[in-house]
Amino acid sequence: FxxxxxxxxxxxxxxxxxxxxxxxxxxxxxxxxxxxxxxxxxxxxxxxxxxxxxxxxxxxxxxxxxxxxxxxxxxxxxxxxxxxxxxxxxxxxxxxxxxxxxxxxxxLVVSQAILLRVEDEGTSLDAFQNGSKTLAAQTGTTNAQLAEKLVTRDNTRLYDTFAAAILALQNADVDGVIIDGTSAHAYEQEFAGELTAAIKGLESDPLxxxxxxxxxxxxxxxxxxxxxxxxxxxxxxxxxxxxx
Ligand code: ARG
Structure with a gap:
């Protein structure tokens, strides 16, 4: 009982x-x-x-x-x-x-990606790591941290929002935007023919x-x-x- x-x-x-x-x-x-x-x-x-x-x-x-x-x-x-x-x-x-x-x-688990202007589609990760190319990200994100690891702090450009970083890429103020792949996909669709997530599968982040x-x-x-x-x-x- x-x-x-x-x-x-x-x-x-x-x-x-x-x-x-x-x-x-x-x-x-x-x-x-x-x-x-x-x-x-x-x-x-x-x-x-x-x-x-x-x-x-x-x-x-x-x-x-x-x-x-x-x-x-x-x-x-x-x-x-x-x-x-x-x-x-x-x-x-x-x-x-x-x-x-x-x-x-x-x-959700996402992997980070780099958005480029379509005319730079062929740019490799290597060109970022070993050159003087600049990478943009939102301040205080894991993406900003990875940018600093990849291209050094000097070549990292930080913005208050990703929207501002994207604008900087469109204006050719920076060479790439590093962002969660899930959002890279959205921007690639919004700006089809202009931006492309050419470098994918970087560090993965659980959200x-x-x-x-x-x-x-x-x-x-x-x-x-x-x-x-x-x-x-x-x-x-x-x-x-x-x-x-
Ligand atoms: N996943 C990244 C982080 O946590 C970026 C998140 C950015 N989110 C946003 N709503 N702007 O650092």
Whole structure:
């Protein structure tokens, strides 16, 4: 009888789904990062892969996501100070960031790429590493770190947003933009015939949802993420954005 009771309790505990009780979460995001998060020009709405993933997880664990646009510079400080409940912004999980914040399990793994102007399509990684070519990236990103490793700090050009880095590439102020491959793909499509992600498969980054240290929400989000992977939602969203 005791064994049966214990077993019964375990069953109930195991079946209990994570439930955030309808909580409205303020999600900080630098919404200048296609296709992860951008502001729809017509509707003014924040849209993208991150928004869809967040909504799908919230549907499983009973929360409501409210994305709020914020600058990348200071985004983590704002989270730590409690200005946001969560940050979701194509953020790479790094040991450095893990010192001050908690991450969900990876919801996507991306490899970095270099965008070039189409007329420079043949430029090799070697030409970047051993020449005087410049690489642009957004300040404070893992991409900026890799740029400095590849072409030295002197030949790295940092911008507040990737949108500004892309503009610099189009204006031939820089020779390449180093960026997560998922976004390289989006820019390549937006500027077809002008820009190309000619160098791919560089360092890979797992992306995570970011929480304050010790946040009790992390487990619930991991559970929700597992559920949307199991029921095909995650696959459908990856197909929607990258057609794979
Ligand atoms: N994955 C890179 C990083 O975490 C770049 C993310 C940039 N995200 C953005 N919304 N601008 O460092």
């Amino acid at each position: 005791i064994a049966a009771t214990v077993f019964g309790t375990m069953m109930i505990a195991g079946a209990q789904a994570a439930d955030l009780g309808g909580q409205v979460l303020k999600i900080g995001s630098d919404t200048t990062y296609p296709p992860m998060e951008t502001v729809d020009e017509k509707t003014g709405e924040i849209v993208g892969f991150d928004v869809d993933i967040m909504d799908a997880i919230c549907a499983k664990i009973n929360c409501k996501a409210e994305f709020v646009t914020t600058a990348w510079d200071g985004i983590f400080a704002a989270l730590v100070q409690g200005e946001f409940d969560v940050v979701m912004s194509g953020v790479s999980i790094t040991d450095e960031r893990k010192k001050t914040m908690d991450f969900s399990d990876p919801y 995570g949802i970011v929480f304050q240290k010790g946040s009790p929400m992390v487990d619930a989000f991991n559970e929700g993420l597992e559920q949307i992977k199991a029921d095909g939602t995650w696959d459908a969203l990856v197909a929607k954005y990258w057609g794979v």
